[in-house]
Amino acid sequence: MIVAIDGPAGAGKSSVARASAAALGFSYLDSGAMYRSVALAALQRGRPPADIAGELQIELGDRVLLDGRDVTEAIRDRAVASAASRVAADPVVRAALVTKQRELLSDGDWVAEGRDIGTVVAPEAELKVFLTATPAERARRRALEGREDVAAVTRELEARDDRDREREHSPLRAATEAIELDTTGLRLEQVVERVVALVGKRSASGTPER
Ligand code: CDP
Numbered sequence: 001m002i003v004a005i006d007g008p009a010g011a012g013k014s015s016v017a018r019a020s021a022a023a024l025g026f027s028y029l030d031s032g033a034m035y036r037s038v039a040l041a042a043l044q045r046g047r048p049p050a051d052i053a054g055e056l057q058i059e060l061g062d063r064v065l066l067d068g069r070d071v072t073e074a075i076r077d078r079a080v081a082s083a084a085s086r087v088a089a090d091p092v093v094r095a096a097l098v099t100k101q102r103e104l105l106s107d108g109d110w111v112a113e114g115r116d117i118g119t120v121v122a123p124e125a126e127l128k129v130f131l132t133a134t135p136a137e138r139a140r141r142r143a144l145e146g147r148e149d150v151a152a153v154t155r156e157l158e159a160r161d162d163r164d165r166e167r168e169h170s171p172l173r174a175a176t177e178a179i180e181l182d183t184t185g186l187r188l189e190q191v192v193e194r195v196v197a198l199v200g201k202r203s204a205s206g207t208p209e210r
Pocket of ligand 1: 008009010011013014031032033035036081084085086088113114115116117160164
């Protein structure tokens, strides 16, 4: 089974997807880590992202390895996030990474998170969740994580979300059949419970609750 979790930055996708995968015994795919890795490599090597996206070895797990180097912390940098959303608008980069993502998802049970999992990467996913939260809540969470200034984080998230929503290729949007879940004011465990319950319903009836 594939569970697709899409949504804007700071909506809680990574925490929810990781914890839901652990609760369900599924593997977890962080597609954003791939875009971040391509952006980091392009910045560090001074190469066009489209030239290197297909060649890079990106290994996802407890640590993120880029051509064997541990970049787990480096890809979380705010400048890398911003570069990732620019790189992610390039259809050549997207095609290379979507191929890698589909290879992984072809075997076993997965919770996969990103912007286009339910719409492009795995339109066949049995359950699609679109996670949202108010812009203020998303900025507050991100600022807490990085011990950063809320105003600066708000500007970065807004710029990135606008780019992600307005790009021509695979823009951020909810799949028509996605279940929208607003996480504002909810604790992580509450959101995970909801996702796990939706998976249970899906497995039992073949049709997720709306
Ligand atoms: O964790 P956060 O939501 O802040 O970002 P991320 O999921 O790590 O993604 C970083 C950037 O990669 C996003 O702003 C998108 O531009 C891009 N991305 C994408 O285009 N498609 C995906 N499936 C995942 C990420």
